[in-house]
Amino acid sequence: MDSANPPVRFDTKIAVLLRxxxxxxxxxxxxxxxxxxxxxxVPEVIGEPYADADATDYLPMFxxxxxxxxxxxxxxTTSHSRALSRVVPMSVFTSDLFSTNNDRDNRAAVAAVPQSQxxxxGLAVYGPRNAVDKILKGARMHP
Structure with a gap:
């Protein structure tokens, strides 16, 4: 292992759960x-911009x-409830969003349905590693 560049270990986790x-x-x-x-x-999850050896600039990523x-x-449904109880940043995607084609209609489709229904x-969560692990307990890594 290179002692000048030890491995980076994050105390947070970004995770997506898909049906x-x-x-x-x-x-x-x-x-x-x-x-x-x-x-x-959560803007702090974004790193620095990229550039190649020819100094071509690229957007930053996670x-x-x-x-x-x-x-x-x-x-x-279970992971959604767990995420809500842990108050972690979460995004959701419902089946209704496959029939919309813009942000306004996406938000309206979600707003039209009670949380329990x-x-x-899909959902994405960000938070402390142990909290995200508990939220996704029972899910399996995507193949």
């Missing part, structure tokens, strides 16, 4: 939308890994 019955394109789309919510609410999990509809297909 196991989503199609591949849906999994990718939902993941992208969900993590955008984390980055907008400073830490994003772990992606999958689970049943029931697992999403949300048809969750």
């Amino acid at each position: 196991e019955d989503l199609q591949t394109w849906q999994r990718l789309n939902v993941t992208a939308f969900l993590v955008s919510g984390i980055s907008s609410r 400073r830490q890994p994003v772990l992606v999990f999958e689970g049943t509809k029931e697992a999403l 949300l048809d969750l297909v």
Whole structure:
């Protein structure tokens, strides 16, 4: 191990939980939308901008890994409840959002449904490692 560059270990975790019955394109789309919510609410998760050897600039990205999990509809409901009780930053994606095509309609679709009746297909959370682990207990890493 290089003592000048020890491995970085984060005390926080960014995690996405997807419903196991989503199609591949849906999994990718939902993941992208969900993590955008984390980055907008928790700006400290964003690292420094990138540049290649030719000094071409690129946008900054998360400073830490994003772990992606999958689970049943029931697992999403349970994880959602756990996240709410732990008051961690969370973004949600419901099945209704597959039929909308803009932010205004997305927000209206979520606002039209009581919390207990949300048809969750994905959620993303950010928080202390142990809290996120407890929120996602029972979910499995995405294959």
